Amino acid sequence: MRDIAERVGVSVSAVSRALGGSSEIGPETRAAIHEAAEELGYEPNAAARHLKMQRTDTVGLILQPVADLRFSDPFFSEFLSGLVARLEVFGFELLVSADGDTDPGAPYLRRIRSRRVDGFIIVRTQLEDPRIATLKGHRVPFVAFGRTRDADNFAYVDEDGERSMIMVVDHLAGLGHTRMVCLAEPIGYTKSHNRVQGFLRGLEKHGLPASQDSVVVSGYRQEFGRETAGHILDRADPPTAIIGCNDLLALGAMSAAQERGLVVGSDVSITGFDDIALAAYAHPPLTTVRNSAHASGELTADILGRQIRGEHVPEHQILLNLELVVRGSTGTMQTTQQA
Secondary structure, three states, X not given: OHHHHHHHOOOHHHHXXXXXXXXXXXXXXXXXXXXXXXXXXXXXXXXXXXHHHOOOOEEEEEOOOHXXXXXXXXXXXXXXXXXXXXXXXXXXXXXXXXXXXXXXXXXXXXXXXXXXXXXXXEEOOEOOOHHHHHHHHHOOOEEEEOOOOOOOOOEEEEEOHHHHHHHHHHHHHHOOOOOEEEEEOOOOEHHHHHHHHHHHHHHHHOOOOOOOOOEEEOOXXXXXXXXXXXXXXXXXXXXXXXXXXXXXXXXXXXXXXHHOOOOEOOOEEEEOOEOOHHHHHOOOOOEEEEOOHHHHHHHHHHHHHHHHHOOOOOOOEEEEOOEEEOOOOOOOHHHHHHO
């Protein structure tokens, strides 16, 4: 900084203020200082800056549980890309913690105590999520991607999964379908719970009966959808429509139907949720709920970044209304009966 000051002919303190973005330095002087800094290869000392600002410019992403990590999940990958893109705008780095345990020795709790991160992002929220209570107790900035049963007094970005699934049932009922089955993810997670509740409310809305066989809990990935849908389609009185709680489950269900010689969209209708890139290129293209993972990641990061900087957050609880995208995987009940 002394070298820059000598070259430009200003004080060291003026250089410090200009490089720190202060408006006290005139635009011409500021431009000259930045030009000299670039020519001299100046790089600020990150450790010193963090010490002065009492920040690490690092954000922790808490995953849970380790056994169910899904970095290959297209939706999660897109969410992560949006998260990282927005955090870069704030100048923050992302530190991933693959252990969301509440044990005192859990990695993310050690990072709280050592102040190695400025805030946290929680994904895959549960109906009763101890991570949220823990972070609230430590008074650490955090944002959850998803709600809990009592989603009060903390920041989150979430979808209106219940409303979206009612739209799906409306669509299928409008096509004449009366026998529907919901292929669900594990329902201890808020996302799956809300989508299943929307499915059940949709059946009730149209006066359709719901039984213990109306909802079948599976896993997350395509192979679970294929296996579980196979059992559903082999029933003595199989459904005419299968509603997947995510696109991978729906794509697996389509494979199961086609293996049995059924024409998807004619003999059986199948829907998904999330509108991942593969959905539009399936055969036939998948009817699904469009849910922008990248945009959700950006929104989540934006709220947390503003919290950490102490800025005003216009809206700290965002519930997204999604849209249904109708494609070739759904058809009328009349076509099904004729087939």
